[in-house]
Amino acid sequence: MAQYTPMIQQYLSIKAQYPDAFLFFRLGDFYEMFFSDAEKASEELEITLTSRDGGKERVPMCGVPYHSAHTYVEKLIEKGYKVAICEQVENPAAAKGVVKREVVRVITPGTIMEENMLVDQENNFLVTITGSGSTVALAAVDLSTGECHVTELDGSGNFVLDEIASYQPKEVVLDELLTQEKNLIHKVQTRIKALQTLFTYSRSDTETEQELASQFPDFAQVCTTPLLKRVLGILVTYLQQTQKRSLSHLQRLRRYDARQYMMLDDAAKRNLELTVTLGEGKKRGSLLWLLDRTATAMGSRLLKRWLDKPLLNMEKIYERQEVVEAFIADFLLLDDVKDYLKQVYDLERLAARISFGSANARDLNALKRSLQVIPRLKEKLILTSCPRLQQLGEEMDACPDITELIEQAIVDEPPVSVKEGGMIREGYDQKLDEYHSIQKDGKTWITQLEQRERAATGIKSLKVGYNRVFGYYIEITKSNLRLLPEGRYQRKQTLANAERFVTAELKEREQLILTAAEKSVDLEYELFTQVREQVSNQVNRIQSLAERVAELDVLHAFAIIARQYQYVRPALHSGDRIFIEAGRHPVVEAVSDDETFIANDAELDATKRQILLITGPNMAGKSTYMRQVALITILSQIGSFVPARQAEVAIVDRIFTRIGAADDLIGGRSTFMVEMAETCHALKEATPRSLILLDEVGRGTSTYDGMALAHAIVEYIHDHIGCKTLFSTHYHELTELEDKLDRLVNIHAHCIERNGKVVFLHRMMPGGADRSYGIHVAELAGLPQPVIERAKELLSELEGRLQQAASASPGQLSLFDWGPPQEKVVVKEVGLSEEEKQALEAIRSWDLLNKTPFESIQLLFELQQKLK
Structure with a gap:
């Protein structure tokens, strides 16, 4: 160190404490960075790299103005970095030697508090995990709202990954003890797209309990196991080390059992487009986009959490349904509540900023104006006949003392800055x-x-x-x-x-x-600051009010959607039957403009209709039908009404999906490997109470492999799992399974052919289909006409060859079962002679599975001619 100037020595000693963060080192009106930080920051922020005399040598340097530093910090955080803010903590004029400097805060993707860096409608979660053996403990916190959740999970399978992913965390802190669980660490690192920090936790059990008891009023009742105490201790310690200030707003500690909610893994959320669309990853076009008619940001965030975790508790679902029904029945109530909710600001984040010490006078006024609305809202709710609405109204604390304090102290139009005066009302002091x-x-x-x-x-x-x-x-x-x-x-x-x-x-x-x-x-x-501190002391009351306003807001949004699209209240039960009369896909219906959505019935149960095998042409609505059954089930279990004429829904514990084609280049998995992995996950984790959606399983490999796998998967679900399943396929041979499996039923997407053109009716009908109309769909997609015409010629030629083979040697048809000619040929051993058996062995040696259907047909045709 002696080779450097005193200021550079100070920089290096502070930087050594924060090796994984960019150190913003305050020098006058700039934050400067040196050495590797400067080189990397100049690239990431596209700012000029210079140098400075460091003593022995010139050292790389770059900097940003302190008054606009938030812009650069935001860019680094968006890229997944940490930023340590190092300030001058003594007056330069009074300093003897180098001005004393300290890191006052480390900003990370999971600890953002700045309003301009947060998305109003989204939580900003940081997740910590620890574990031993087969049990993993998880804690999730949103510092910007003050909510904190803890749970213990089964560490086997993908259960932990699904639960972490449900929070869509911006940052994951891993206990160093987990390095022994190399498989889990690897899965987290490859599956969870968030900043990851390996954290060393060294506090004793006694220190941990004392610290957490002072932070959370109900800590002792919530954290009753050593793992829960440890994971929460890691979380709080990490926040203290990075934020370096009071965390008094962090009081809402909730313990939950993940098994008390419907489990939806990443594949299910993605394929069903619950929160973002498949193609562009945008909110518009998702189920969340349709449902989000909330008036407050905290209501929007709560709606997303409800979608991530549908309920299994029918009593709570009924309670939500009662509120929605009450709103639908009283249009004036619906309208009045909407007007009141629009006047309420984001109480959760206002409370957090006030407690964190970053709120300004305008934030206090926003809180005041929000609280002034509550008495009128309470009065409306208490006068209703709905018990839950009455309860919500009675539980809302309007905090009149806080309103009065702010009204007396703060002017109506204060400035943004809190250090230039003009905030305090005349007569207050x-x-x-x-x-x-x-x-x-x-x-x-x-x-x-x-x-x-x-x-x-x-x-x-x-x-x-x-x-x-x-x-x-x-x-x-x-x-x-x-x-x-x-x-x-x-x-x-x-x-x-x-x-x-x-x-x-x-x-x-x-x-x-x-x-x-x-x-x-x-x-x-x-x-x-005195006023802000007084309000901060009441932050638990504000947060409690925010929870009730958010719940009211979401249920109010459900009622708006239900009225607009004529949704009905579903009947839920603990049995095994799902019956939907005239069901519609909620999002497709909403974006269909003036077109009438074709509604379809669905019936599934454990005794006669466990598996629906769906066949029919591409573009005929099979995937839409499958998704709408799943979405209606999810809507039912979050307490919403559903798009149907009538619905009876059995409680589902998990929904699995295998829809669409996508590879995993980063994970080194092909499209077919992803398909098989998702199918495997469903087969291993599903229970008799689950719902599985499988669309075109087996299409990523050869015809024979794919059909054999599809056949075996259907049998396994039927014989070993027993859960309700929608299975869409183009392997029309599988329709024969209806005669072999007593709980499998064929249905198909109906269409008609008119003047050489296929008309899709989008109607699901009993029975199986025998054609896929693939060439017709290719024509609709705009393939060049010569390609279409040539494909039709080849198809006709294949069909002719098969018919010729069948008529030329009818006595040998026991050897070959010529199924739908454009699909495949299946070899059957039925009453073969010795000569035929030898021929069959020859066929097997040809490795037909690696040949195209056309090549296989040619070989079999030649063999049949010889046998004739």
Whole structure:
């Protein structure tokens, strides 16, 4: 270190404490970075890289202005980095040697508090995990709202990954103990797209319990196991080390059992487009987009959490349904509540900023205006006949004392800054009023002085002015200097066309005015922080109110959607039957403009209709039908009404989906490997109460492999799992399974052929389909007409060859089962002679599975000619 200058030595010693963060090192009006931080930051932020004398050598350096640093911090956080803010903590004028500096906060993707860096409708979760053996403990916190959740999970399978992913965390903190669980660590690192930190936790059990008991009022009742205490201890310690300030708003600790909610893994959420669309990953077009008619940001965030975790508890679902029904039945109530909710700001984040010490006077006024709405909202709710609405109204604390405090202390239109005055209302503090009076009287005195001096000198252009450098002055143009009485003024500044002067009287008054102004600004800030602290002491009340307003907001949104699209209240039960009459896909219906959505029935149960095998052409609506059954089930279990004429829904514990084609390049998995992995996950984790959606399983490999896998999967679900399943396929041979599996039923997407064109009716009908109309769909997609015509010729040629083979040797048809000609040929062993058996062995040696269907048909045709 001795080879560097004292300032660089200080930088290096602080940087060593934060090796994984960019160190924003305050130097005057800039935050500077040095060495590798500077080189990397110059690339990431696209700013100029310079250098500075470091003692022995010049060291790389770059910097950003402190007044616009938030812009650069935001860019680094968005890229997944940490930023340590290092400030000067002593007055440079009083410093002996290098000014003392300390890191005052480390900003990370999971600890953002800045309003401009947060998305109003989304939580910003940080997740910590620890574990031992087969049990993993998880804690999730949103520092910007003050909510904290803990749970223990089965560490086997993908259960932990699904639960972490449900929070869509911006940051994951891993206990160093987990390094022994290499498989879990690897899965987290590859599956969870968030900043990841390996954390060393060294506090004793006693220290942990004392710390957490002081942070969370109900810690002892919530964290009853060593793992829960440890994971929460890691979380709080990490937040303390990064934020370096009070976390008093972090009081809402909730323990939950993940098994008490419907489990939806990443594949299910993605394929069903619950929160974002498949193609562009945008909210528009998702189920969340359709349902989000909330009036508040906290309501929007709660709606997303409800979608991520549908309920299994029918009593709670009924409670939500009752509220939705009450709103639908009373249009005036629906309208009034909407008007009130629109006036409520984001109470959760306001409370967090107030407690965190980052709120300004405008935030306090936003809180005041929100609280002023609550009494009228309470009155509306209490007068309803719905028990839950009444309860919500009674539980809403309007916090009149907080409203009164803010009203007395803060002006109606305060400035953004809290350190420039102008925030505190007149009459709130006597001393401040005196300072303001001095300033006001001083301005009057200045005006009077200008008038007196003009009269005394006869100079009408004389003026009294002020600037921050020279203070108050009397300005006289050079042409009028001759009119000045001798010795009346003291010269202060010379300008090109004027001279500026002062008098002893003006100096004295200036000192009085400026001292009062300076003291009033300091006192205003002190008074404001006192008010903010008083409000901060009541943050638990504000957070409790926010929870109830958010719940009301979501249920109100459900009612708006239900009225607009004529949704019905579903009947839920603990049995095994799902019956949907005239069901619709909620999102497709909403974006269909004036087109009428074709509704379809669905019936599934464990005794006769466990598996629906769906066949039919592409573009005929099979995937839409499958998804709408799943979405209606999810809507039912979050307490919403559903798009149907009538719905009876059995509680489902998990929904699995295998829909669409996508590879995993980062994970080194092909499209077919992803397909098989998702199918495997469903087969291993599903229970008899689950719902599985499988679309075109097996299409990513050869025809024979794919059909064999599809066949085996259907049998396994039927014989070993017993859960309700929608299975869509183009392997029409599988329709024969209806005769072999007593709980499998064929249905198909109906279409008609008219004048050589296929008309899709989007109607699900009983029975299986025998054609896929693939060439017709290719034509609709716009393939060149020569390609379409040639494909039709080849298809006709294949069909002709098969028919020729069948008619040429009818006695040998026991050897070959010529299924739908454009699909495949299946070899069957049925009453073969010795010669035929030898021929069959020859067929197997040809490795037909690696040949195209057309090549296989040619080989089999040649063999049949020989056998004939």
